[in-house]
Amino acid sequence: MIYRKFGTTGKEISSLGFGCMRLPEYEKDGQWFVDEEKAIPMIHHAYQNGVNYFDTAxxxxxxxxxxxxxxxxxxxxxxxxxxxxxPLDGIKAPEDYRKMLEKSLKKMDTEYIDFYHFWGINKGVFDDKIMGLGLLKEALKAKEEGLIRHISFSFHDKAEHIKYIIDTAEVMETMLVQYNLLDRSNEEMIEYAASKGLGVVIMGPVGGGRLAAPSDLYAKLTGKESIATYELAFKFVLGNPGVSCALSGMGSMDMVEKNLLITSNENPMSEEEWKQLGTAVDQLKKFSDLYCTGCDYCQPCPKEIKIPRIFNMFTYHNVYGLTDHAKHELNRYLEDGGKTIKDCSDCGRCEKKCPQKLEIRKQLKRVEEVLTSI
Ligand code: SF4
Ligand code: SF4
Structure with missing residues (x-):
């Protein structure tokens, strides 16, 4: 495992972080459980192979x-x-910070949390809740008492607001943001954050799965021998000198092993290679016209439209040229009684929740038109 300096926190962080939102689950009598027999060995295996950062919520x-x-x-x-x-949605008063923190400490059965994030903030939430309710003071108090070690934030908004947040709340020590080969909108802000001493963790290094399929992208872009697109995606993120760690939501032991192999590579991408690739990768912009990360925040839809699943089918066609597979997936979905834009009640709930600000209804219509006409 390769370790990196984690901003000015004084910590060294593994270049691979374990995102614990996709561990195997099962359902029993309408209730969901984590399949601990599978999940715990995955976490242990990652730890035994050097992963030292585990992210949950x-x-x-x-x-x-x-x-x-x-x-x-x-x-x-x-x-x-x-x-x-x-989670800031439930925070109505300054003391709610402590209540939520204590809940997490209890659930995790630990005396302290190393990195406690203001979760998924945007400028509005930052102004109204974090600054408006004086939550930074609460965070500092919790830090002084040793309940948290570092103050962090995760972010879903326009990149320029990151600068505002870092400059206004000078106590932030690390940030968690999206960044990958296909979405480099936070690149400048990653550099800014790193220059201000923040540790930077990246979510979505493989672009919501879009970069998981095989392609000869690397060879096309660099003229060198091809490497797997998935590997390229990780290397690109970690090639950015401002990035400390790439967080991957791992759902199987195979995935843990695959990611360990990639991030243990002794020959990571050099800064020069990273820059060259960044230039070449601008050509990929056409891939980004429907950027669904598969985060599932838009779910459940009251009309049971499986929005991320439908968008994923489109990715197979649009990004990878796997048109037959896309059609096959759509047919399977329809045969199983899957709902489509025709069933939409126009409630708009999904669009309010989408961190990518996708015009979901418009895109659903377009995707279904394209996939049924090819
Ligand atoms: S607008 Fe349509 S797709 Fe979106 S949540 Fe409402 S019913 Fe579902
Ligand atoms: S919320 Fe947006 S990005 Fe997330 S799965 Fe739904 S459509 Fe995709």
Whole structure:
């Protein structure tokens, strides 16, 4: 495993972080459980191979993730860093910060959280809640008491607002943002954050799965021998000198092994290669006209339209040219009684929740038109 300086926190972080939102689950009598027999060995295997950063959040895995992560790392708690998040939607008063923090500490069965994030903030939430309710003071108090080690934020908004947040709230020590080969909108702000001493963790290094399919992209872009697109995606993110860690939501032991192999590579991308690739990759912009990360925030739709699944089918066609596969997936979905834009009631709920600000209804219509006409 390769370790990197984590901003000015004084910590060294593994270049691969374990996102604990896709661990295996099962359903019993209408209730969801994490499949601990599979999930805990995955976390142990990652730890044994050098991963020292585990990221969770209160609502992940039907609100079971924090508990399982805490349980999994119990015997080596002091050797790893735990990250979790404060959901700001439920925060109405300054004291709610402490209540939510205590809930997370209890669930994770730990005395402290290494990186406590203001979760998924945008400028509005930052102004109204974090500054408006004086939550930075609460965070500093929790830090002084040793309940959290570092103050962090995760972000979903226009890139330029990152600068505003960092400059206004000078106590932020690390940030978690999206960045990948196909979406480099936060690139400048990553550089800014790093220059201000923040540690930077990246979510979505493989672009919501779009970069998971095989292609000869690397060879096309560089003229060198081809490497797997998935590997290229990781290398690109980690080639950015401002990035400390690429966080991957791992859902199987195979995926853990694959990611460990890639991030243990002794020959990471050099800064020069990274720059060259960045220039070449601008050609890929056409791939980004429908950027669904598969985050599922738009779900459930009251009309049961499986929005991320439909957008994913389009990706197979539009990005990878796997048109037959896309059509096959759509047919399977329709045969199973899957709902489409025809069933939409126009409630607009999905679009309010989409961090990518996608015009979901318009895109659903377009995608279905394209996929049924090819
Ligand atoms: S606008 Fe349509 S697709 Fe979106 S949540 Fe409402 S019913 Fe579902
Ligand atoms: S919320 Fe937006 S990005 Fe997330 S799955 Fe739904 S459409 Fe895709």
């Amino acid at each position: 209160p609502y992940y895995l039907h609100s079971n993730s924090e508990e399982v992560v805490g349980k999994a790392v119990k015997s080596f708690r002091d050797k790893v860093m735990l990250s979790t998040k404060l």
